[in-house]
Amino acid sequence: MMGSVGSRRFICVLLSILSLVCLSSGFTPVDNYLIDCGSLTNTTVGNRVFVADNSASNFLSTPKNTFANASISVTSGDDSPLYQTARIFDGTSKYTFLINQPGRHWIRLYFYPFVSGSYNMSNASFGVSTLNYAFLSNFSVKASVVKEFSVNVTSKNLVITITPSGNSFAFLNALEVVSVPDELITDDGETFNPVGSFKGLSWQALETVHRVNMGGPTVSFENDTLGRTWVPDQSFLIQDNLAINVSNIAAVRYVAGWATQDSAPNAVYGTATRMNSDNNPSSNFNVTWEFNVQPGFQYLVRFHFCDIVSRNLNDLYFNVYIDSWLVAGVDPSSIANILAVAFYMDFVTAAMVSNKLRVSIGPTNTISGAYPNAILNGLEIMKMNNSLGSLSGTAPAVANSSSKKNVGVIVGLSIGALILAVVAGIFIMFCRKRRRLARQGHSKTWMPFSISGGNSHTMGSKYSNGTATSLVLPGDPEENSTNMIGELSPQINNFSHNDDSVSAAQFEASSVDGLSGVSMSRVFSQLVKSEGR
Incomplete structure (x- = not known):
């Protein structure tokens, strides 16, 4: 009898361990193309391998093969090996990838300009597009940057076209084309100007403009199941004295039907920026962040929440704002009637007039007896393609x-x-x-x-x-x-x-x-x- 009980306990422990392993492993992409442009050897970055450029030559159609190699280390960081080499494009060139599983895909373009022979990459000007969308136009870069886009691919092939502007040239240090979980971007979001809903998000091309970990450090792509990088929020805070950082990663709970680790990792949901309202029950102010955006485009703004500060249910109620608009009153306890449940809320802006977008959190005055407090765990701001299929300027993506x-x-x-x-x-x-x-x-x-x-x-x-x-x-x-x-x-x-x-x-x-x-x-x-x- 004792043996059978011990066996059952062992099986339960084993199943728990296997569940944790599966949960931590995250999403496995069906399509996973990683290319280290200009490199003659494979490059390992974290737990991912970017293949050598010559190994990926069957994906590329280009009038000329020109590789560039930096003689010294050009940058520092987890992805710095990818910036040591680059491919130069003197004419219109196309990467063609076979898509094994239709749906949303990341397209990540790595850039770091350096001088190689007669090519000063800081002077390059070029565009990047697919059949239906224009990602970049007359693009120039002066420092290392990763441009991240996501598109819903429904065809058997994804063609990425790189086009030099005028008499200039183009370059690329590394390239990713990776499957994204379909549930990451749902089809609808809330609008607030006017109040309503937006349908068709799943068909929008998106550019990640900002991805921020509130109240915590940088979360690198190695610690994110989808290879994303989250930056700290301090540089975006307007009055940092009004905010306090909190952390309780162990408290985070993922509940079916709400956020998953693919939505954001524990390191994001387990940290937060909250109101500095301790010992002042009459506090009445907002914590505000300000971000640069491009006028003329709509933006998908995703707020990530997880109540890691409350000791009891129904202790936390607060308001969320985009610019001067009240977009939501948040009651974290109502999500699953338990504390520390990870969830997010999506809002779609009207076409931006200003080049600044502000988000704020603050106390509510609609709940009697609620202590003034508010939190935000993470934030993503994604540019949506305009009616011409463009994410850059107003030029049509494709000449029909x-x-x-x-x-x-x-x-x-x-x-x-x-x-x-x-x-x-x-x-x-x-x-x-x-x-x-x-x-x-x-x-x-x-x-x-x-x-x-x-x-x-x-x-x-x-x-x-x-x-x-x-x-x-x-x-x-x-x-x-x-x-x-x-x-x-x-x-x-x-x-x-x-x-x-x-x-x-x-x-x-x-x-x-x-x-x-x-x-x-x-x-x-x-x-x-x-x-x-």
Whole structure:
């Protein structure tokens, strides 16, 4: 009997250990392309291996292979080995990756400019795009930076195009294309200006602009199941004396239906910045952070919460603000009726007018007897693509070939309508002249004009008193003569509204012999010139 009890206990302990191992291992991406650009050997960064550039050559189409290698260490940090080499792109180049599992993917681009031979990478200017989205345009970089994007890939291949601007060049130190859990970005978020909901987030291309660990240190990609880096919040605080850092990582609980370790790691949910309201129950202020953003774009703002400060349920109630808008009243105890449950809230801004975005937390005055306190554990600010599919500037992400065809049709129809209007105007002018001269009893002589070298003819007229001439030209403009207009123009220019003494002899039929193929536009230009005197 004792043995069976011991066996059951052993099995329970074993299952608990296995559960912890599975939980800590996190998400395993189906697509996991890591390339150390310009490197001749594989590079290990943390627990990930970036393959040598030549091993990834089958992914790349480029007009020229140019590798750059820094002679000295160019930066410091966990990912510094990736900045020792780079690939140079002198022309438009494309990486093509086979997508084994459709869905959202990270696209991370590593940049660090250094000088290699005639290439000063600080002077590079270029764009980066996919088939549907423009990530960067006229991009230049002066210091190390990782540009992180995520897109929902539904096709079998993901093509990343790198395009130098003008006569410049492009470069890249490292590249990642990695699957993302589908549940990381849900389809909807709350709006506050106006109040409502935003549908379609899962189809948005996103650029991570800020990812911040409130109240704690930097969390490197090695300690994040999705390879993300979280930076401390101190540099974003407007009045740091109003805030206190707290930490209780062991208290964090992940409950089904709410946040997971893929949402944010324990090191984020287990630290927080809170109001410095100790020993002052009448405290009434907000803790505020300010971030740089690009005007003209909407942003997905994700707040991460975990009540690691309360000793009892229902002790903590507070408000959350974006700029001057109250976006939520937060009651952490209502999430799962237990303390320290990790969760997050998503809000979508209107298109930004300012280049600054502020987020604030502060006490609520709607709950009687609530002690003034507020916390924030983590924050992510992600730029959303605009209506043109761009995350950089206002240029369209892709020139659509069908739209080009439509433009061509519209232009063609417009030119055709203009030609018809011109011809109709000439015909009406001719008819008026004819009627007027007929009433005056003047004689007239008709002669045929051959148009565009064809057999169909229309009539040109000459009058002993009046203005010549009126043409209908339905022929092929490509067959027009470029020489006959020179012979015709002096004759036409001799006629004027103000000169009634012009005789028919000034414009004899012999003067227009062989006018087959005369360009309508050239004849009309001479008519206009004559009429405009």
